Amino acid sequence: MKFKCRKINGGYAEGEALVSNEAISFYGGVDPSTGIIIEKGHPLEGIKISNKILIFPYGKGSTVGSYIILRLARRGLAPKAIVNLYAEPIVAVGAIISEIPMVDQLPKKFFNLVNNGMKIIVDADNEAVEVIE
Template identity: 30%
Template sequence: MEKIIIKGRPAMGGIVEAPALVFPDSLAGNSGSLQDKTGIIMEKGNPNRGLSIKGSILVLPCAKGSNGFSAHFKAAKISGVCPAGWVITKVDSRLGVAVASLDVPAVADFEEVDPVQVIKTGDWVKIDGDTGLVEITRNPL
């Protein structure tokens, strides 16, 4: 199995492993795009439409949408369907608040490589929010 290691900035401590959900154009954080109670992605045109964020490592280039972006992820946590962690190319205030409110491991601000270009949906990803290391194991399918 192919393993790739990339490094970003630690954004929220902890270590977690889970399958990746990659969002090349991000995920809009509004009620029409993410069902708060189920974690199901409803955003039109999103390659992950119909999938749930529950237990996944979300791989995003940045936030998309209004300042309410983080509130929808917090609602997903309250409903028990939040992601296991985050890998973020460049964090902004909307994603920073979402990361802090979910309190799940996160790595952000990659300078050498864009994780959205390296990680594929379904890859097994281990993130270390204390060191900033992200280990990717390719999904063989």
């Protein structure tokens, strides 16, 4: 099933979905040396975000978070693509400086449908996300 979206940073990626219903703070919330979510009580606590299509509502926390995304990318630990409900500047800037494809503003239907492990295609340049069940 194909969905329209808005491009925040260009690029193309295919991979496995990792879905969080809660916001993610990269600074303090993700370990930059492992790619594992370390925020206490976070629904994805203990889970590795590396090489996934990371789907979450929006970023939160300190603007240093942009550098954490870059740090992950330089170590090969970043997500393959980022899909947000609403993009905000911390994650957007992080994606741009790290060359990670990023889109937002997908319909609610997409978030109802998508689940961990599903195969996802993010075609940011053409503002489209496809879910292959």
